[in-house]
Amino acid sequence: MSDLATSALPGAEFSGFVQVREAGLHGMITLRGDLASGTLAAALHNATGCALPAQRKVTRAEGFALAWMSPDEVLILCPYAQAPALVATLAQALAGEFATVANVSDARAVFTLSGPGWRDALAKLCPVDFGAMAEGDIRRTRAAQVAAAIWVSGPQEVHLVCFRSVAGYMFDLLSTAAAPGSEPGLYA
């Protein structure tokens, strides 16, 4: 029924010293388990083509990505429509493991920030040293008063993931932080 599905803020966009865009529906699956388990790594590789990411890293393959979340959790990124089937595949492959697979695609909102100033905009909201973050890195942090995960997905692009219920707050925050004239000149 994904044709009836809508993301939290469809089409929301803001042009400041970086471009902020709500990125629509993304497939996201939480996987908790023993990341040292060969079975788990193999199941993930078979299902997504991605290797297990190292701490605070994201690995990618065609259409898929794996993001390190914590010592016992990875986040699987996939096309939205494929998430339910992928959950079933992984659950089956990990049936003998102490592992939990859950579709969280609908629990989240995703924003992209593009432009060389993304670090300057996010530095106003997140207590993170963005100078130490490069493409392929991910950080779980907070943006002002809510939780956020920030994935550097391109040379001048990041994906920011937050809970769906605070998408409006997050969009307002990002728009404020990226407002023209407020360039802090920290990283950019």
Next chain:
Amino acid sequence: MSYRLAQGGRLINRAAPQTFRFNGKSFTGFAGDTLAAGLLANGQMLVGRSFKYHRPRGIVASGAEEPNALVGLGSGNSFEPNQRATTTELFEGLVAESQNHWPSLDFDLLAVNNLVPQFLTAGFYYKTFLQPRAFWKHVYEPIIRRSAGLGKAPAPEARDPNRYEQIYAFCDLLVIGGGIAGLQAALSAAQAGARVVLWEQTAHWGGRAPVDGVEIDGAPAQNWIETTLAKLAALPNVQLRLRCMGAGVHDHGYVLGYERVTDHAPDLDAPRHRLWRMRARRIITATGAIERPLSFAGNDLPGVMLASAMRDYLVNYAIAPGREVVVVTNNDDAYRSAIALRKAGIGVPAVIDARAHATGPLPEAARALGIRVLTGKGIRKVKGRKCVTGVEVCRIDSKGTAYTDTFSCDAVAMSGGWSPVVHLWSHCGGKLLWDDRGHFFRPDPSRPPLGADGAGFVQVCGAANGDLGAVLEGAHGAGQKAVSAPLTPAPAQEKLESEAPMEPVWIMPRRAEYDLRTKMWLDFQNDVKVADVQLAAREGYHSVEHTKRYTTLGMATDQGKLSNINGLAVLSDALGQPIPATGTTTFRPPYTPISLGAIGAEARGATFQPLRKTPLMDWHAAHGADWEPVGQWRRPYTYLRPGEKRHDAVNREVRNARENVALLDASTLGKLLVRGPDAGKFLDMLYTNMMSSLKPGACRYGLMCTENGFLMDDGVVARLDEQSFLVHTTSGGADHVHGWMEDWLQCEWWDWKVHVVNLTEQFAQIAVVGPKARVLLERLGGMDLGAQALPFMGWREGKIGGFDARVFRISFSGELSFEIAIPASQARAFWDRLMAEGADMGIMPYGTEALHILRAEKGFIMIGDETDGTVIPQDLGLNWAISKKKDDFLGKRGMERSAMQNPLRWQLVGLETVDGSVLPHGALAVKAGLNANKQAITEGRVTSSYFSATLGRGIALGLVERGPARMGEVLSFAGEGKTRITARIVDPVFYDKDGAKQNV
């Protein structure tokens, strides 16, 4: 009277005049002026009235230490009180007004306070207004409030139109202070490859060096400053920031920086202030030093200024403080001001030097210019009322009963030596040493503030370190040491005239009599005089912290930047002990006040707090939702139709749910996936009842208690499969229960194999409620929802009308009810579909108030209404939900304590008023008589109270002593004032006790 010289002024641009207003009068200054410079250029020496005595006050300093020149800046929404004129950069159209005058600056009626010298002395408030007691509130306080105080608040309805922001940053080394010491330290560290940030609070680099005529490598300091800046700017690992004050140093190298982005240019479309939240591995403070006033009678008159400030105004802004300036000093540095003034063509009738001899290069240079130098002398008193007209001079060691010389003058430059700015060093615990040469406290390098690694994380260089001579070598070493670079010889050297030692003079003259001491100001801003501190000492105030609070010395917005050392020297003298034995008061952040706007930053307006929205919130908003906050969510209390009153809307919604079909957005309910081989065991510990015996496909209501047995959360648990449970929590409890579970799993039962995943936002939850609920859902089709296929307290998964749905046959209303979990992204489409399909059935949404009434009619408890953290399940008649089979669960032991077993505990009952009215929420049931405290004796309270649309009367739930055993008794509840409302104890289930309506 002060005026602008025809030539000079290194910071001003004479080609760019700027018009500004002060107390309604129009003035002209130049770009580059501070407001203080602009006022002085226009001869405006009187800028305010003092805090207690309403004495006329002028500009005394040139920087952050200024105590007097506080103004109200801007107007209307942008009005801001207590802004220092000395740190306010002038801009075209600036509007300022002086403070604390009544009715006008020039003519202040309250200056009468000044005529009675004993009025408002130390501890005055404590002594004078004790009796009669009632007078304080109605007589004394209103008068004192009018008389005392600084500035006025903006109008209550004013709203600051500016924006503010905060920003997080990180570096290896943060250098605070952009004088030549700070520049050198930053460069030396940066050239070693470290990530360096340099902050300067003013708009200019280089600090005092250019004003003081320092030469570096044989050239004026300005050349070196520019070269060094160019080198720093060329390094990619360096950030330079002007107008950014190091406000506070905190643990773990956390430093707050206050950047005033547009204060100097309010038309810029940018945040006004930016608060930097810096994490620095190491910090160097190069914050300079502040010159101290001298304590002589009349030292607070407009026209008496710090000697260094006079030099600043002269060199930086081409301002002459007057036509004839007497300099009074106890050190050689003040001669620089005398020389500079004379060279600019200003008369310097005399330098009054407290020392017996003054023969160094600077005094000799002054004499060579024809300036008369009087040694062993001091100022007896300054003459004049609103401005300086002259000084009387006496021998420094005398009582000051008579003068030896008099001079006519219109300004006095005073210099009592220098105090290093040790604030930032001290904020996080850096200790101080008393320096016997310079007579000041300076940082003790052996006792720095310590970081997490046990090493000092703050160093100090330059004048802030007590180095009042050459600083570059020390700064270079500090910079290299801070980043563990190999030490090299200093790359630059400065040349300064040698100076003879200063000689401390804390009171001028040293044996001054009482009438002189009552006119010697220590703290200009808070009107504390030498006599006040001496009085405090006589009255037994020996601790410097106590004296500070008793006399208010150093308690104003300037936090004693000028008064601190002089004050505690006077105190030490009065106590007959050396200054280090007295010690200093505590230096606390911020260094100077920072704006509330910067502290709040983005947290205002739409982003004041996160507002959590369910996927259906927009629909609710478009359909008359009357909101109520539920944690960070906002839920419809009711849906108002045009012209409808709240109460009527709620009753309509209740009746519709009982008679037709109604929808509730229950998406805010917590939904936690608890999964793993030990999930059943885990939930058996968390809930009071048994969850491990639940069969897949079934649901069970459960209670969660704290270790003490008090009810914490409740909800329905569904078993999804052998290893998986879906736990529903209350809306407000979702995050807390998740954290509670993780706490037990991570800290106590870390070897249990259980995962918890918070799925609260993955699903919207829509309750389809009412006799026609099944018919409606069958219209959508796709799932058998018959009583056989989906019995009460069962759940099924499948498609309804093509939507992915998990249907729970549970009821919080007593009606036939299906709670349907839908992926959040599909929820709006599903809701729209239900509303459309149910239109002919009279479908309506209902809000939280109808939800409450429906559950109260059924006697269902609500966490937070029937519970308040002191209620155990047994109080609510929920014994049936407490397992007797389990060995243990959280709260079991707590419930066994004697107080929990007390038969007199208040227990849940229904309450019906005798007259059918609605009991006030929270009303207490009172018995005849009074307790030992003369309070009414109570025997119960109302926990929920509503008008029941179904029953047409008021109903309530309450906790009553031995309540269930007293069915039918009539209680008396306290209403407003002395009114009493009688209500009968009844069964808490008011409606459909057999559950016939939900079991269809």
